[in-house]
Amino acid sequence: MKISSWNVNSIRARIDNIIQYIQEEKPDILLCQEIKTQDQFFPKEDIKKIGYESYIFGQKSYNGVAILSKHEIKNVTKNFISDDLNQSRIITGEIEVKKKKIDIINIYIPNGNPVNTEKYIYKKNWLKKLIFSVKKRLMKNSNIIIAGDFNIIPEEIDVYDFKRYENDALGKLEIRKKFRELLNLGFNDIYRIKNKDKQEYTFWDYFAGSWQKNYGMRIDHFLISNNLLNDVSSVKINKKPRSRVKPSDHTPIELEIN
DNA sequence: ATGGCTGAGCTACTCAGA
DSSP: OEEEEEEOSOTTTTHHHHHHHHHHHOOSEEEEEOOOSOGGGSOHHHHHHTTOEEEEEOOSSSOOEEEEESSOOEEEESOSSOOTTOOOOEEEEEEEETTEEEEEEEEEOOOOOSSSSHHHHHHHHHHHHHHHHHHHHHHHOSOEEEEEEOOOOOSGGGBSOGGGGTTSTTTOHHHHHHHHHHHHTTEEEHHHHHOSSOOOOSEEOSGGGHHHHTOEEOOEEEEEEGGGGGGEEEEEEOOHHHHSSSOOSBOOEEEEEO
């Protein structure tokens, strides 16, 4: 089972790139963030034509998450946490891999910049709620995958110039501690587990030739609960979509679980 | 270097992203 996660930065602006990606990589499931549209304008038919069902939690203009899947996803929910600003940032569903029922939690964590504003408080509260709800869910099911755009740089190695981000909402210690708190519940940052010293990124700014200079950061993650650790055969950052014409500023991360 | 670009909504320009 191949599961991809990709902040697409608008599903409608990106539809050609997304279809090309799906046809090349054939993920069983594609977790999307920042679809930037309401459910009724989501290009469901284009997705259906290539054999995927869409489960959508949209919003006008901003945010929005979706699960695209070759097979039916059960028990889809959009209220895993309550969002203080009623933004569409989390969608969950259930899949089965080798008789294991797995909860998939697809998230788009708030950016939180600038710090010292309500936006930063919102991010902290969002993380607090996420940690609380995940902890609760773990008591019912020890098979959980949390994936998406975390807007968190876990460690210094995960950004081209850490100094520039140590006081940013993506790199502040207080935020990175929340990420560790999540791991300490019994999760694994599977990319880092499998690539101890590798410096790869999932996001490059549109400005100033960031992509060409490889000024990026690793902020899109797959967190795998301990019980599933041995079922993961590979995890890859696929840079190809970021190199295309009219790209998203993020590139997909791909998980193989059997 | 709190932004040099991009997208949405809309049709001029603001908001948001990270």
